[in-house]
Amino acid sequence: MMDDRSEKAAGRTAQHLTAAVEAIDGAFGAGHAAANPSLVAAFLQSASLEAVILSGEAVAGMLDKRAERSVAQVCTSMENLRPRLFG
Numbered sequence: 001m002m003d004d005r006s007e008k009a010a011g012r013t014a015q016h017l018t019a020a021v022e023a024i025d026g027a028f029g030a031g032h033a034a035a036n037p038s039l040v041a042a043f044l045q046s047a048s049l050e051a052v053i054l055s056g057e058a059v060a061g062m063l064d065k066r067a068e069r070s071v072a073q074v075c076t077s078m079e080n081l082r083p084r085l086f087g
Contacts, residue, residue, distance in 0.1 A: 016044060016047060017040070017044065020033065020040050020043040020044050020047070021033040021034075021040060023043065024036070024039055024040060024043060
């Protein structure tokens, strides 16, 4: 029995497969995707890699913002401590 996340992932994969077949058949004619499963596989692999890259970029952006906030907090704390440390 699949859990909810697995079911959602399977559903998304099916949607991607349908989109791949429609895009390939739209570009090369009806039935081209069925006659060329390696092309469908390459299409899906390319789409997956793009999704991974975009996801990684989003995470990197989020981490950059968190790092900037953390550095700002440290600088503020150091400025607040300066009178105590250096008079």
